[in-house]
Amino acid sequence: MPFSSLGFSSALLPALLQALAEKGYSAPTAIQAQAIPAILQGRDVLASAQTGSGKTAAFALPMLQQLAQTPSASGRRVRGLVLVPTRELAVQVGESLVSLAKYLPQRIKVAVVFGGVSINPQMMNLRGGADIMVATPGRLLDLIAHNALSLESVTTLVLDEADRLLDLGFGEELGRILALLPAQRQNLFFSATFPPAIEALAKSMLHNPLRVEVQAAAQTEPDITQRAIEVDAPRRTQLLRHLVQTEGWNRVLVFVATKHAAEIVADKLRKADIEAEPFHGELSQGKRQQVLQDFKLKILQVVVATDVAARGLDIAQLPVVVNYDLPRSAVDYTHRIGRTGRAGESGVAITFVTADTDAHFRLIEKRQRLSVPREQVAGFEPVETGGPSAHDPSSTGGIKGKRPSKKDKLREAAARSQPPHEEQR
Numbered sequence: 001m002p003f004s005s006l007g008f009s010s011a012l013l014p015a016l017l018q019a020l021a022e023k024g025y026s027a028p029t030a031i032q033a034q035a036i037p038a039i040l041q042g043r044d045v046l047a048s049a050q051t052g053s054g055k056t057a058a059f060a061l062p063m064l065q066q067l068a069q070t071p072s073a074s075g076r077r078v079r080g081l082v083l084v085p086t087r088e089l090a091v092q093v094g095e096s097l098v099s100l101a102k103y104l105p106q107r108i109k110v111a112v113v114f115g116g117v118s119i120n121p122q123m124m125n126l127r128g129g130a131d132i133m134v135a136t137p138g139r140l141l142d143l144i145a146h147n148a149l150s151l152e153s154v155t156t157l158v159l160d161e162a163d164r165l166l167d168l169g170f171g172e173e174l175g176r177i178l179a180l181l182p183a184q185r186q187n188l189f190f191s192a193t194f195p196p197a198i199e200a201l202a203k204s205m206l207h208n209p210l211r212v213e214v215q216a217a218a219q220t221e222p223d224i225t226q227r228a229i230e231v232d233a234p235r236r237t238q239l240l241r242h243l244v245q246t247e248g249w250n251r252v253l254v255f256v257a258t259k260h261a262a263e264i265v266a267d268k269l270r271k272a273d274i275e276a277e278p279f280h281g282e283l284s285q286g287k288r289q290q291v292l293q294d295f296k297l298k299i300l301q302v303v304v305a306t307d308v309a310a311r312g313l314d315i316a317q318l319p320v321v322v323n324y325d326l327p328r329s330a331v332d333y334t335h336r337i338g339r340t341g342r343a344g345e346s347g348v349a350i351t352f353v354t355a356d357t358d359a360h361f362r363l364i365e366k367r368q369r370l371s372v373p374r375e376q377v378a379g380f381e382p383v384e385t386g387g388p389s390a391h392d393p394s395s396t397g398g399i400k401g402k403r404p405s406k407k408d409k410l411r412e413a414a415a416r417s418q419p420p421h422e423e424q425r
């Protein structure tokens with residue numbers, strides 16, 4: 001089915017098709033084909049959308065049409081609001097909107113706001129309002145507190161990666177934002193997973209929504225080969241270096257459990273003449289943008305990241321993701337490996353399994369209904385044996401679904417005193 005038969009207005013279709021052609025989108029993805037006609041008719045939509053499904057254009061295109069058919073924003077008003085969990089996703093969604101709006105006859109002003117950077121330029125930019133605002137919840141509330149914008153004219157609300165918004169502790173902020181929005185509006189709700197809290201939020205927000213689920217077996221399903229390599233924990237960096245040097249990977253995203261580990265592993269790779277940088281929430285926004293840009297430009301071969309990077313990062317041609325440390329949960333595993341194999345490309349996801357983390361990986365496999373054969377690499381065969389006492393939760397970031405140890409509880413207490421989403425604000 002071509003984009004032209006999804007119900008776009010004939011007056012705006014040529015401009016949208018030109019932008020789509022420029023981006024190389026020749027036909028709609030499954031989620032676009034299902035969601036766009038309903039959104040254009042003004043319906044609420046509840047979409048179960050995996051990373052890489054094309055969900056951004058699924059809400060961006062109809063939103064742009066609606067806004068291009070009505071008068072531009074003025075005052076401090078915002079007309080379309082997209083809430084996202086992370087800065088990186090905010091930037092990406094903003095870029096998509098701008099590129100898709102490029103040829104529309106009416107200028108669509110897109111404002112992207114997130115925390116961690118000075119609020120003043122964002123306030124200045126909001127003078128005269130914005131047709132679409134893409135925001136992380138904390139900074140949006142800060143801007144409202146500064147009287148920099150008003151939500152009273154919002155006609156469309158998008159929650160992008162709603163599950164992640166709640167995972168990152170934005171539930172309360174979301175509630176406050178929803179209370180400031182006009183009751184009469186269109187709601188578009190996108191989430192990769194539907195745990196009970198997300199179902200409840202969706203139910204409270206949406207009116208007679210069209211439920212869109214892109215089947216796992218659809219053609220948009222990413223082509224990701226999953227591998228698990230058994231190795232002793234202290235030899236993981238050496239194995240990573242060996243694989244980077246021998247497998248001919250030009251770009252590798254490595255996931256670790258802590259900011260400290262990201263720094264150390266990147267440092268060790270650099271000492272072996274591999275261009276590597278850490279990527280985590282304690283870096284300045286400028287540094288994070290620089291790392292991403294260098295990675296995209298292939299100046300960097302390896303980025304060693306914490307889970308901050310697991311969502312929202314869209315790097316075309318990322319052939320390899322390595323789980324140096326295991327993710328905490330099966331859902332995080334899916335998000336991590338979803339960074340590769342995007343937009344029809346194939347990818348490889350490699351997980352290092354040590355004696356201590358084998359049981360945790362089995363749990364992830366069970367939850368994901370997966371069975372990843374264990375491999376060993378010559379010269380790196382493990383000699384350590386695991387055992388219940390050998391497990392150190394600090395090396396994996398903890399295990400979801402297991403009774404927390406004293407150490408886990410201490411870590412949780414520390415995390416509570418420093419909210420996990422602070423770095424997004």
Ligand code: AMP
Pocket residue numbers: 024025026027028029032050051052053054055056057314316342343
């Ligand atoms: P998203 O799920 O919105 O993050 O999109 C995933 C990737 O698919 C991005 O790299 C998009 O640029 C790309 N994409 C989205 N829609 C299409 C399409 N219709 N045809 C080809 N690529 C697309």
